[in-house]
Amino acid sequence: MTISTSNNWNSAVYQLSKQGQAYVLVTLVGVSGSTPRNSGTKMVISKDDIYDTIGGGHLEHKTIKYAQKMLAVGKSGQHLEHFQLGSNLGQCCGGNASVLFECFAAVGVNIMLFGAGHVGKALMPILTQLPCHITWVDSRNEQFPNNIDTFQNVRQVVSEEPKREVANMPENSYYIVMTHNHQMDFDISQAILKRADFTYLGLIASDTKWRRFQQRYKHRDIDPTQVARMNCPIGLKAVSGKLPIEVAVSIAGEIINIYQAQKAHQLNENTSKSSKSPSTQQGVHWQEIKQLLTAQ
Structure with missing residues (x-):
């Protein structure tokens, strides 16, 4: 320290x-x-x-x-x-x-977004309004918007090898993979799958790309149970459309759905523990504050 x-x-x-x-x-x-x-x-x-x-x-x-x-x-x-x-x-x-x-x-939700293309630019303003911390990674510095400094919960990372950035994330992170390069997407997703401690891994891909990636994961001895946890195609099925903003809303909706479900689960666990506890007090007791004020 x-x-x-x-x-x-x-x-x-x-x-x-x-x-x-x-x-x-x-x-x-x-x-x-x-x-x-x-x-x-x-x-x-x-x-x-x-x-x-x-x-x-x-x-x-x-x-x-x-x-x-x-x-x-x-x-x-x-x-x-x-x-x-x-x-x-x-x-x-x-x-x-x-x-x-x-x-x-x-902050409970840590997100790493790979790719500063059209969908990434449409998605970022939505994510920045959520209670999360975002690391935005791309190999091309010129792709990032000029106003990125106005996003208070975003850290910009320019990396020639984005897959290396995966190691810098805490456990239970959320990963969104949609770079401009298929090989880069594969390398990044493979690094995340090998860690096997993600809460969410979404990959933007066509059906053909997804089938090829699944075959390649098998050849690399990636745990199939981890591959099954991936969200591909990425986003909520109920939100259709191919425009960048439509895809962005779909992805954001999927992430919100997952972290809200986690929050509800944690709340239920805490409520259950509190009901078994003899005291449910939180924070500073009012009598302590009263004694402090009268002592001044």
Whole structure:
């Protein structure tokens, strides 16, 4: 973990949110006595970096450790922790600090789109409005639109060998393969199939192209159960049409259908667990906030 001096906490929040990374926003919500920083001071802790400071020392050390535990759990949530700087942390200032931890989980849907052709350009504005982080890959830099920087949840990658980018994606990613080259499509899809940890793999192809790819997968000893998981032809069958925007809407609809089904499944699991738990409280209890306000 490194300390970043180039970004303050608010620019860090913007960048981490744009990249879909998990982070914890730490705020001193109440201080009394002698403390290193004033109430309202913030810092941000991500998996690999620290942005800004709440004053250093043992308080900040303990704060970072607690934030790392929240990140390891991988769920969004809030927690209020009270520290006595003298007796508990051994800091000479000897005051008290109440620290609010706000954990923002990583974006659940990570998409890698291969191809910046007509369909890719039509699809991207739709995907950018969804709760996902997108990596857009093409070997041709000139194919990307000039306004790509306006898409806050998109990372552009220019690669001579797009298949190598597959290794950079987390588990359970979504892959959309539709480059300008059939061999490139095959190499990319083969790399994804070998990983065997994708949530979605959609390949744009004619019937002839798809049959040839299936035969080639067999000759490369690709697990047939993984091939069976592929979405080819790509997109929802109920949405027909060959115009780029029609194909794009079909693909987006298929992806939305899959991640919404996953979200519903996770919600049912969490509800089932909560019903068995003696407490279903989330976030900071109101009594803690009341005590904090009256102590000011």
